[in-house]
Amino acid sequence: MTRKELFKNTLRKSVHAWKLINELPLSDDESLMLRHFMDQPGFLDLHWRMFVPAIKGQGTEEQKQKWLPLANKMQIIGCYAQTELGHGSNVQGLETTATFDPQTDQFILHSPTQTSSKWWPGGLGKVSTHAVIYARLITDGKDHGVHGFIVQLRNMDDHSPLPGITIGDIGVKFGNGAYNSMDNGFLMFDKFCIPRDQMLMRLSKVTREGKYVPSDVPRQLMYGTMVSVRQTIVSNASIAMARAVCIATRYSAVRRQFGSQNGGIETQVIDYKTQQNRLFPLLASAYAFRFVGEWLKWLYTDVTQRLEASDFATLPEAHACTAGLKSMTTSATSDGIEECRKLCGGHGYLWCSGLPELFAVYVPACTYEGDNVVLQLQVARFLMKTVSQLGSGKAPAGTTAYMGRAKHLLQCRSSIRKAEDWLNPAMVLETFEARALRMAVSCANNLSKFENQEQGFSELLADLVEAAIAHCQLIVVSKFIVKLEGEIKGKGVKNQLKNLCYIYALHLIHKHLGDFLSTNSITSEQASLANHQLRSLYTQVRPNAVALVDAFDYTDHYLGSVLGRYDGNVYPKLFEEALKDPLNDTVVPDGYHEYIRPLIKQHLRSARL
Numbered sequence: 189m190t191r192k193e194l195f196k197n198t199l200r201k202s203v204h205a206w207k208l209i210n211e212l213p214l215s216d217d218e219s220l221m222l223r224h225f226m227d228q229p230g231f232l233d234l235h236w237r238m239f240v241p242a243i244k245g246q247g248t249e250e251q252k253q254k255w256l257p258l259a260n261k262m263q264i265i266g267c268y269a270q271t272e273l274g275h276g277s278n279v280q281g282l283e284t285t286a287t288f289d290p291q292t293d294q295f296i297l298h299s300p301t302q303t304s305s306k307w308w309p310g311g312l313g314k315v316s317t318h319a320v321i322y323a324r325l326i327t328d329g330k331d332h333g334v335h336g337f338i339v340q341l342r343n344m345d346d347h348s349p350l351p352g353i354t355i356g357d358i359g360v361k362f363g364n365g366a367y368n369s370m371d372n373g374f375l376m377f378d379k380f381c382i383p384r385d386q387m388l389m390r391l392s393k394v395t396r397e398g399k400y401v402p403s404d405v406p407r408q409l410m411y412g413t414m415v416s417v418r419q420t421i422v423s424n425a426s427i428a429m430a431r432a433v434c435i436a437t438r439y440s441a442v443r444r445q446f447g448s449q450n451g452g453i454e455t456q457v458i459d460y461k462t463q464q465n466r467l468f469p470l471l472a473s474a475y476a477f478r479f480v481g482e483w484l485k486w487l488y489t490d491v492t493q494r495l496e497a498s499d500f501a502t503l504p505e506a507h508a509c510t511a512g513l514k515s516m517t518t519s520a521t522s523d524g525i526e527e528c529r530k531l532c533g534g535h536g537y538l539w540c541s542g543l544p545e546l547f548a549v550y551v552p553a554c555t556y557e558g559d560n561v562v563l564q565l566q567v568a569r570f571l572m573k574t575v576s577q578l579g580s581g582k583a584p585a586g587t588t589a590y591m592g593r594a595k596h597l598l599q600c601r602s603s604i605r606k607a608e609d610w611l612n613p614a615m616v617l618e619t620f621e622a623r624a625l626r627m628a629v630s631c632a633n634n635l636s637k638f639e640n641q642e643q644g645f646s647e648l649l650a651d652l653v654e655a656a657i658a659h660c661q662l663i664v665v666s667k668f669i670v671k672l673e674g675e676i677k678g679k680g681v682k683n684q685l686k687n688l689c690y691i692y693a694l695h696l697i698h699k700h701l702g703d704f705l706s707t708n709s710i711t712s713e714q715a716s717l718a719n720h721q722l723r724s725l726y727t728q729v730r731p732n733a734v735a736l737v738d739a740f741d742y743t744d745h746y747l748g749s750v751l752g753r754y755d756g757n758v759y760p761k762l763f764e765e766a767l768k769d770p771l772n773d774t775v776v777p778d779g780y781h782e783y784i785r786p787l788i789k790q791h792l793r794s795a796r797l
C-alpha cells in the first residue's frame with residue numbers, strides 16, 4: 189500500500205475496533221486489549237494510552253467532568269504533544285510558550301522558534317481534534333516552567349486546522365513498517381488563544397488575577413503519563429520478544445542444514461549449540477520480561493494508590509523502575525528481534541517472515557517514552573542518591589533493599605564450587621546483588637573524587653549507565669526467582685520455567701562477564717562452571733522449546749509469519765507468498781522492452797561486429 193492507503197486502512201481498522209468495543213459486551217481489559225491490538229500503532233492507541241490518562245492525571249475534577257465524557261465517547265480525538273523539534277529528552281527545555289493574558293482571561297500559545305514546533309506526537313498530523321500540549325507557563329513576565337494544557341486543534345465541523353495553528357505530518361519513518369500508518373505530526377502556534385480553564389490545573393494553578401499557585405506535590409507528577417506508558421512498554425517488550433522467538437524457534441525446528449549421514453536426513457538447526465546459545469536466552473528473556481512486567485504493573489498500581497493518598501514515598505522507586513526496565517527490556521527486545529531474523533537465515537529477511545515488520549514497528553520503543561540512555565541515567569541518579577544515604581540510618585527499601593547489606597555484599601566471595609550450584613537461587617541472587625552494588629559503589633567513590641558533582645556525573649556517564657543496567661538486570665532475575673517460588677500450575681511447567689530462569693541469569697553472567705570479574709563478584713573458574721551449567725540447561729530446554737513458544741498461544745494471523753506457522757508447512761507457503769508478489773504478475777517484467785532488450789541487442793550487435 190502507498191502511505192496514504194496504509195494510513196486510511198488504519199483509520200478503517202481503528203473505527204472498526206471502536207465499533208466492536210461499543211457493540212461487544214467487553215470487560216475493560218478486553219476493551220483495552222482490543223484498542224491496542226486492532227490499532228497498533230495508531231491514533232486510537234495514543235488517544236487511550238496518553239491523551240486520556242494525561243487528563244485523568246493532571247486535570248481538576250471539573251476538567252475531568254468536562255473533557256473525559258467527550259474523550260470516552262471519542263467525540264474528540266486527542267494526542268500527547270510534548271516533544272518539539274529541538275527538545276524531546278529535555279522536557280524542561282521545551283520552548284512553546286503559554287502566556288497568561290489577564291485582560292482576556294486566556295493563555296496565548298505561541299511557537300517562538302522553529303525548534304519550538306511540536307514534532308513527533310502520534311496522531312497529531314492528521315487525525316487529532318485536540319491535544320494535551322506541554323508549554324512554558326508565563327504569567328506577569330515570569331516563566332514557571334513546563335505545564336500541560338488541553339487545546340482544540342481543528343474545526344469540529346470540517347476538521348480544518350483552527351486559525352493560528354499550522355499542522356501536518358512529519359513524513360515517512362523507518363522501514364516500510366506499520367508505524368507509517370501513524371500520523372506523527374508537527375504543530376506550530378501563532379499567538380493562539382485558549383481559555384484559562386484549559387490549563388490542566390490539578391497540580392499547579394493560575395488564578396483569574398493571573399497569580400501562579402505552584403504545586404504542593406512533586407512537580408514530577410506532571411510526568412505521570414510517561415511513567416504509566418513506560419510501565420506498559422515492559423509488558424509490550426515481552427510480547428514482541430515472544431513473537432520473534434516463536435517464529436525463530438518454530439523455524440529452527442523445521443529448518444535442516446548439513447549433518448546427513450550417508451544421504452540420510454539433515455540436522456535440525458535447533459540442535460546446533462550455537463543456535464541454542466543465541467535462541468534460548470531470548471526465549472528465557474520473553475518469559476523473564478513477562479514476569480517482571482507483571483510485577484511492575486503491581487508496583488505502578490501501588491504507587492498510584494499511594495499518590496491518591498498523597499503518599500509520595502515510593503515515587504522515586506516507581507520512576508527508577510519504570511524508566512530502567514523500559515530502557516533495558518526495549519533494548520534487549522530490539523536486539524532480540526534482529527537476532528531472531530538472523531537465526532532464520534536468508535528467509536528471515538523476507539517480509540513474509542514477519543520479522544522485518546516486527547523489527548520496524550518495534551525499534552522506536554528504544555526512543556519513545558524516553559531515550560533509553562537518558563532513562564538509565566535517571567536510574568543512575570537514583571542509585572547514587574541511595575548509596576549516598578547508606579549509613580545514614582535510612583535503610584534502603586524496595587528494589588534497593590540489597591544495598592542495605594552493603595557491608596556483606598562488598599566483601600563476600602561467591603561460594604559456587606560446582607556447576608549445579610548455579611541452580612541455587614540464593615547463590616545466583618547474591619552474585620547479581622554483589623555485582624550491582626559494587627558497580628554502584630565504585631561509581632559513587634569515583635564521583636566523590638570530583639569537587640563538582642554535576643561535572644563528575646557528566647564525566648562518569650558511561651559507567652553510571654552500566655551500573656544502572658546491572659541494577660535493572662538484578663530486578664529481572666529476582667522477580668523471575670520470586671515467580672518460581674509462587675504457585676505455578678501445569679505438570680512439569682515449573683521445571684521448565686526454572687530452566688529458563690537460570691538460562692536468563694547465566695547468559696547475563698556470560699554476556700557481562702567483565703562486570704562480574706572486575707568487581708570480583710565471581711572468579712573465572714566460577715564463570716566456567718556457569719557456562720557448563722548453561723550448556724546443560726540448553727540440552728534440558730531443547731525437547732520443550734517448541735512447546736514453550738506454542739504456550740504463548742499466538743495465532744498464525746497475529747504472528748504474520750510464514751516461517752513461524754503452527755503447522756511448520758514453510759516451504760510450500762514461501763512459494764505461495766512469493767507468487768503473490770506483483771512482480772510475478774507477468775513472466776516478462778515491465779521495463780524489459782525499454783531497458784533490458786536494447787542492452788542485450790546492443791551486446792549481440794557488437795558481438796556480431
Ligand SMILES: CCCCC/C=C\C/C=C\C/C=C\CC/C=C/C(=O)SCCNC(=O)CCNC(=O)[C@H](O)C(C)(C)COP(=O)(O)OP(=O)(O)OC[C@H]1O[C@@H](n2cnc3c(N)ncnc32)[C@H](O)[C@@H]1OP(=O)(O)O
Pocket residue numbers: 228229234237268270271276277278279280310408409411412414415417420421424427428503504507546549550555556557558559562566569570573
Ligand atoms: C509488537 C509491536 C509493538 C508496537 C508498539 C506497541 C505498543 C507500544 C506501547 C506504547 C507506545 C506508546 C507510546 C508511543 C508514543 C510515544 C510517546 C512519547 O514519546 S511521549 C514523550 C516521551 N518523552 C520523554 O520520555 C521525555 C524524557 N525526559 C524526561 O522524562 C525528563 O526530561 C527527565 C529526563 C526525567 C528529566 O526531567 P527533569 O524535570 O529535568 O528532572 P531531573 O532530571 O532534574 O530530576 C529532578 C528530580 O525529579 C525526579 N524525576 C524525574 N522524572 C520523574 C518522574 N517521571 N517521576 C518521578 N520523579 C521523577 C528525578 O528522579 C529527580 O529526583 P531527585 O531530585 O534526584 O530526587
Ligand SMILES: Cc1cc2nc3c(=O)[nH]c(=O)nc-3n(C[C@H](O)[C@H](O)[C@H](O)COP(=O)(O)OP(=O)(O)OC[C@H]3O[C@@H](n4cnc5c(N)ncnc54)[C@H](O)[C@@H]3O)c2cc1C
Pocket residue numbers: 234268269270271274275276277278307308309310367372552555556557558559560561562565649
Ligand atoms: C515513533 C515515535 C513516536 C513518538 N511519539 C511521541 C508522542 O506521541 N508524543 C511526544 O511528545 N513525543 C513522541 N515521540 C518523541 C520521543 O518521545 C522523543 O524522540 C524521545 O523522548 C527522545 O528524545 P529526543 O528525540 O530529543 O532524543 P535526544 O535526547 O536528542 O537523543 C539523541 C542522543 O542524545 C543522547 N542524550 C540526550 N541527552 C543526554 C544526556 N543528558 N546525557 C547523555 N546522553 C544524552 C541520547 O542518549 C541519544 O543518544 C515519539 C518518537 C518516536 C520515535
